[in-house]
Amino acid sequence: xxxxxxxxxxxxxxxxxxxxxxxxxxxxxxxxxxxxxxxxxxxxxxxxxxxxxxxxxxxxxxxxxxxxxxxxxxxxxxxxxxxxxxxxxxxxxxxxxxxxxxxxxxxxxxxxxxxxxxxxxxxxxxxxxxxxxxxxxxxxxxxxxxxxxxxxxxxxxxxxxxxxxxxxxxxxxxxxxxxxxxxxxxxxxxxxxxxxxxxxxxxxxxxxxxxxxxxxxxxxxxxxxxxxxxxxxxxxxxxxxxxxxxxxxxxxxxxxxxxxxxxxxxxxxxxxxxxxxxxxxxxxxxxxxxxxxxxxxxxxxxxxxxxxxxxxxxxxxxxxxxxxxxxxxxxxxxxxxxxxxxxxxxxxxxxxxxxxxxxxxxxxxxxxxxxxxxxxxxxxxxxxxxxxxxxxxxxxxxxxxxxxxxxxxxxxxxxxxxxx
Amino acid sequence: xxxxxxxxxxxxxxxxxxxxxxxxxxxxxxxxxxxxxxxxxxxxxxxxxxxxxxxxxxxxxxxxxxxxxxxxxxxxxxxxxxxxxxxxxxxxxxxxxxxxxxxxxxxxxxxxxxxxxxxxxxxxxxxxxxxxxxxxxxxxxxxxxxxxxxxxxxxxxxxxxxxxxxxxxxxxxxxxxxxxxxxxxxxxxxxxxxxxxxxxxxxxxxxxxxxxxxxxxxxxxxxxxxxxxxxxxxxxxxxxxxxxxx
Numbered sequence: 207x208x209x210x211x212x213x214x215x216x217x218x219x220x221x222x223x224x225x226x227x228x229x230x231x232x233x234x235x236x237x238x239x240x241x242x243x244x245x246x247x248x249x250x251x252x253x254x255x256x257x258x259x260x261x262x263x264x265x266x267x268x269x270x271x272x273x274x275x276x277x278x279x280x281x282x283x284x285x286x287x288x289x290x291x292x293x294x295x296x297x298x299x300x301x302x303x304x305x306x307x308x309x310x311x312x313x314x315x316x317x318x319x320x321x322x323x324x325x326x327x328x329x330x331x332x333x334x335x336x337x338x339x340x341x342x343x344x345x346x347x348x349x350x351x352x353x354x355x356x357x358x359x360x361x362x363x364x365x366x367x368x369x370x371x372x373x374x375x376x377x378x379x380x381x382x383x384x385x386x387x388x389x390x391x392x393x394x395x396x397x398x399x400x401x402x403x404x405x406x407x408x409x410x411x412x413x414x415x416x417x418x419x420x421x422x423x424x425x426x427x428x429x430x431x432x433x434x435x436x437x438x439x440x441x442x443x444x445x446x447x448x449x450x451x452x453x454x455x456x457x458x459x460x461x462x463x464x465x466x467x468x469x470x471x472x473x474x475x476x477x478x479x480x481x482x483x484x485x486x487x488x489x490x491x492x493x494x495x496x497x498x499x500x501x502x503x504x505x506x507x508x509x510x511x512x513x514x515x516x517x518x519x520x521x522x523x524x525x526x527x528x529x530x531x532x533x534x535x536x537x538x539x540x541x542x543x544x545x546x547x548x549x550x551x552x553x554x555x556x557x558x559x560x561x562x563x564x565x566x567x568x569x570x571x572x573x574x575x576x577x578x579x580x581x582x583x584x585x586x587x588x589x590x591x592x593x594x595x596x597x598x599x600x601x602x603x604x605x606x607x608x609x610x611x612x613x614x615x616x617x618x619x620x621x622x623x624x625x626x
Numbered sequence: 627x628x629x630x631x632x633x634x635x636x637x638x639x640x641x642x643x644x645x646x647x648x649x650x651x652x653x654x655x656x657x658x659x660x661x662x663x664x665x666x667x668x669x670x671x672x673x674x675x676x677x678x679x680x681x682x683x684x685x686x687x688x689x690x691x692x693x694x695x696x697x698x699x700x701x702x703x704x705x706x707x708x709x710x711x712x713x714x715x716x717x718x719x720x721x722x723x724x725x726x727x728x729x730x731x732x733x734x735x736x737x738x739x740x741x742x743x744x745x746x747x748x749x750x751x752x753x754x755x756x757x758x759x760x761x762x763x764x765x766x767x768x769x770x771x772x773x774x775x776x777x778x779x780x781x782x783x784x785x786x787x788x789x790x791x792x793x794x795x796x797x798x799x800x801x802x803x804x805x806x807x808x809x810x811x812x813x814x815x816x817x818x819x820x821x822x823x824x825x826x827x828x829x830x831x832x833x834x835x836x837x838x839x840x841x842x843x844x845x846x847x848x849x850x851x852x853x854x855x856x857x858x859x860x861x862x863x864x865x866x867x868x869x870x871x872x
């Protein structure tokens with residue numbers, strides 16, 4: 207018997223029971239899709255997180271006032287406030303190469319017909335390239351401390367998606383501070399950054415940078431939102447963190463990029479294990495579904511099996527015919543599941559990245575990352591992963607179909623022919 | 627009754643030696659056959675008659691290599707079936723035996739042509755060859771125009787003719803019929819019988835037909851009557867040489 211004939215007959219048998227076959231295949235598809243989407247998006251998330259670490263560097267710590275978590279903005283009452291004195295103190299710690307103070311505030315940026323939610327960061331702009339590795343200007347220059355109304359803006363502020371209004375150099379933009387309705391300030395765009403993307407805590411493309419002095423005047427405070435602390439080597443990060451924590455106690459919150467990464471990664475890992483077990487369970491359920499469907503099918507076609515035996519089909523051929531029905535379901539389910547999983551991984555990637563965005567704090571307020579950000583982690587599809595998601599369901603289907611197919615092949619011809 | 631004619635003249639198509647078959651229903655053993663000795667010669671057209679439950683269908687299943695006897699030997703074309711394993715039995719059924727059943731036993735989801743092709747598919751015969759052989763066979767039974775119809779779209783008589791085409795497409799030496807005209811009208815019965823006689827004469831195919839119908843039995847060379855699992859009598863009705871059919 208030719209292999210092509212076996213599959214042709216299997217196809218006809220599946221087609222004869224369309225709905226049932228489709229439901230069986232759907233079960234396989236869902237299982238395979240979940241597993242593919244999961245692995246692709248969680249490895250995409252890990253890759254994205256690692257890329258961000260590369261941007262800020264593993265030798266970076268952030269220090270922010272602990273009270274900020276609850277106070278929000280500068281209106282907090284009982285919190286410790288970081289001043290120039292703290293900058294000097296931290297700079298003097300063993301292993302610290304630099305401490306860069308910054309101001310940060312949620313703002314609304316308006317020009318032309320655009321109104322964009324973003325973040326204002328006041329910082330010594332010459333330190334930007336140390337803080338964000340690889341950040342470069344698309345056009346113009348950095349605002350310096352002598353020019354209080356100069357600003358440099360992120361790429362998405364200058365070129366918002368879905369808007370024809372775009373920023374040019376030396377154009378005026380209006381900035382409204384978050385929380386207050388009255389104070390609207392005007393800045394002159396001196397520089398536009400190239401696309402950079404998200405670092406763990408904020409989206410640089412949606413940030414407007416001004417000098418430290420300008421921010422100090424604008425926000426009417428001499429206390430900083432936080433400090434960027436650079437250590438001499440990545441190995442110093444832990445000791446410096448301990449030094450700062452033992453000096454300030456619970457007054458400040460110290461975060462290091464490495465620990466953020468590992469916390470994101472452990473979350474990712476847990477989600478992978480959790481969703482992966484759901485995926486495996488659903489594939490297992492699909493396998494049981496195949497077995498069940500095939501048992502029903504074998505029983506319904508008892509008479510047909512008797513006919514096949516009378517016509518001189520060998521047990522192996524009959525087994526092959528039934529098994530290839532399972533294999534066909536597995537192939538269709540695997541291919542469909544891979545396509546579905548491919549689509550699903552982008553949806554999942556989006557929600558995972560939002561998930562990853564929560565609870566991160568940095569230069570901005572806690573939770574200052576824009577949850578509606580268009581930045582998502584791109585799922586990673588390796589050839590091995592695709593091969594796995596195509597072949598694994600077929601393997602499962604074969605295993606699930608083995609026993610019913612064997613039962614079919616062992617059936618007694620005379621009994622089968624009498625079956626009503 | 628005509629003169630006894632030794633079937634062995636042309637060699638034996640079927641021989642059974644002390645064949646018994648015991649079915650176990652629950653805890654009760656039920657003897658369907660209790661020692662059947664039978665010789666059927668090549669080119670013979672034989673009918674097996676007997677009351678319901680006499681064991682005639684059981685005998686047909688043993689001859690058809692579908693079921694092994696409890697004891698005794700079934701020899702088809704000189705080969706003792708006991709010496710064959712499952713695969714070899716399947717090959718023997720495919721190459722030497724054709725089956726025709728009262729209930730037609732066609733595969734419902736396949737077309738008439740596809741049904742006729744089924745035994746050829748088991749042999750691995752290429753698509754085009756088996757298609758043309760099946761179509762030729764269908765037109766031989768007068769269904770040239772109905773190849774694309776499914777069994778449900780055909781009358782009982784037409785379905786039985788498809789089944790006959792399927793049984794004969796492999797050019798078997800032996801065709802076994804279990805009440806082949808049991809579910810068709812009298813006109814179709816005559817058509818089918820004429821065709822069987824024609825095939826028997828022209829191709830020399832051996833036929834063994836289990837039947838209740840005296841008309842069917844009367845047109846065969848020999849009528850074997852079975853009762854209570856034993857051969858009660860054998861009657862030679864027509865000489866093979868002068869045989870002209872109905």
